[in-house]
Amino acid sequence: MINRKIPANLLTQLWAALILLLVISGCSSSTSIQINSQFPKVLAEPKPIGAAILFNDNFINYSAQPTKNISIDIGAAQQQLFTNVFTGLFSHTQFIAPSEPVAQQVSLVITPSVHEVQISTPSDNYLNVFEVWIKYNLVIKTADGEALTNWFIAAYGKTPDSSAKSKSAAIENATITAIRDAGAKLMLDFYRIPAVYDWVSKQPPKEGSG
Amino acid sequence: MKILCNRHCIFALLLLLALGGCSATTTIDEYRPSAEPITLNSMEKIVLLGRRDAGHYETDIEFINCIRKQLNRADIEVLDQQTFIDGIYPWFEPRTAPRALPRLKRLLQQPLVKAEIDRQAVRYLVWLDGSTETQEKSGSISCAVGPGGGGCLGYAQWSKLSTYEGTIWDLQLLEEKGRLRVDSEGTSYLIGVVAPIPLLTPVKNDACTSMGTQLTSFFSPQ
Numbered sequence: 085m086i087n088r089k090i091p092a093n094l095l096t097q098l099w100a101a102l103i104l105l106l107v108i109s110g111c112s113s114s115t116s117i118q119i120n121s122q123f124p125k126v127l128a129e130p131k132p133i134g135a136a137i138l139f140n141d142n143f144i145n146y147s148a149q150p151t152k153n154i155s156i157d158i159g160a161a162q163q164q165l166f167t168n169v170f171t172g173l174f175s176h177t178q179f180i181a182p183s184e185p186v187a188q189q190v191s192l193v194i195t196p197s198v199h200e201v202q203i204s205t206p207s208d209n210y211l212n213v214f215e216v217w218i219k220y221n222l223v224i225k226t227a228d229g230e231a232l233t234n235w236f237i238a239a240y241g242k243t244p245d246s247s248a249k250s251k252s253a254a255i256e257n258a259t260i261t262a263i264r265d266a267g268a269k270l271m272l273d274f275y276r277i278p279a280v281y282d283w284v285s286k287q288p289p290k291e292g293s294g
Numbered sequence: 295m296k297i298l299c300n301r302h303c304i305f306a307l308l309l310l311l312a313l314g315g316c317s318a319t320t321t322i323d324e325y326r327p328s329a330e331p332i333t334l335n336s337m338e339k340i341v342l343l344g345r346r347d348a349g350h351y352e353t354d355i356e357f358i359n360c361i362r363k364q365l366n367r368a369d370i371e372v373l374d375q376q377t378f379i380d381g382i383y384p385w386f387e388p389r390t391a392p393r394a395l396p397r398l399k400r401l402l403q404q405p406l407v408k409a410e411i412d413r414q415a416v417r418y419l420v421w422l423d424g425s426t427e428t429q430e431k432s433g434s435i436s437c438a439v440g441p442g443g444g445g446c447l448g449y450a451q452w453s454k455l456s457t458y459e460g461t462i463w464d465l466q467l468l469e470e471k472g473r474l475r476v477d478s479e480g481t482s483y484l485i486g487v488v489a490p491i492p493l494l495t496p497v498k499n500d501a502c503t504s505m506g507t508q509l510t511s512f513f514s515p516q
Contacts, residue, residue, distance in 0.1 A: 123383075124383040127381070127383060211351075212351065213350065213351070242352060261388070265389055267387075268387040271390075272390060
């Protein structure tokens with residue numbers, strides 16, 4: 085049997101280092117949030133317009149990193165919500181990847197993208213709420229490729245910290261509210277965008293469109 | 295006359311005083327255009343919606359659920375808030391929800407929206423708006439643990455104020471059926487005598503009980 089003696093001061097230093105390591109690792113936690121919520125269909129009468137919605141990979145798999153310790157995977161959730169909303173805006177919708185051709189009934193091609201995501205926690209804002217802002221950009225073109233406009237949507241969501249069990253649950257709730265807010269803004273204002281309004285007013289009335 | 299009071303008696307007296315201080319003061323105001331209660335038939339439901347458009351707070355779901363339980367106990371059928379909001383998406387989101395009756399009237403001119411509200415059999419909508427906030431904190435308490443044992447020493451107190459308003463809208467006649475407001479205030483204490491002894495005042499719970507009771511009196515289920 086080999087008897088090895090460790091000096092007492094070395095043992096103390098090892099213990100101190102171990103405790104320090106534990107404390108430091110406990111202080112720097114990173115949070116990864118996946119938004120899996122289901123979003124409702126919109127209650128609206130679509131206009132008799134055909135549109136192709138171009139979801140690129142960056143949008144479908146988008147994961148935001150608003151701070152160095154927090155990442156929010158919103159890709160699938162926003163794809164589902166935008167699908168629901170555009171289906172409520174246009175009588176004919178085609179959801180395509182960048183490589184796919186647009187259908188014949190399509191008159192508008194819309195490419196959504198995420199411009200920026202920001203969050204604010206009670207320690208930042210000194211309020212009892214978690215807040216999330218998502219800024220979307222919609223590139224709207226005609227089927228011929230003529231650019232109509234670049235439209236930005238600023239969506240906002242907040243949730244009280246008392247309603248959620250943890251910080252990640254509170255950020256998740258606030259993000260869901262922000263994504264829903266983007267849908268509300270889109271439904272409310274899409275046909276009020278001056279370039280879209282002008283373009284729609286110049287379209288010949290379709291048969292049976294009332 | 296000599297009154298004798300031993301240590302137990304003094305402790306009981308202090309406890310009684312402390313507990314007496316743990317009750318909330320609640321005030322209720324209400325307005326109703328008619329003294330007659332609103333008759334609800336067996337097919338009609340009400341929905342409780344929390345206002346979410348204020349900047350610094352959001353009417354919490356805990357309070358809404360508490361009121362809902364009170365109404366359910368009185369045989370009033372209450373539709374779940376999220377079911378209603380999802381069914382009518384996106385017209386009752388914080389950005390789009392009507393803040394006053396003229397906007398509600400315009401919204402219900404949309405045939406799809408009116409049809410969905412009829413399908414859900416929602417006759418009355420009750421807006422709940424308010425929050426519970428901690429107002430003042432004072433005192434300090436410290437706890438320590440050593441090889442021979444541990445304990446706490448000190449005293450802390452904080453007061454809370456709950457303010458909630460309720461507004462009842464008739465979704466068929468498109469008119470306001472009443473308003474009520476509850477203010478509840480109380481102070482909680484934490485006394486550290488070896489073990490920490492909390493003496494909590496259920497401010498929000500008192501506000502809920504008072505508003506729930508008052509709101510129930512507005513309706514008469516058949």
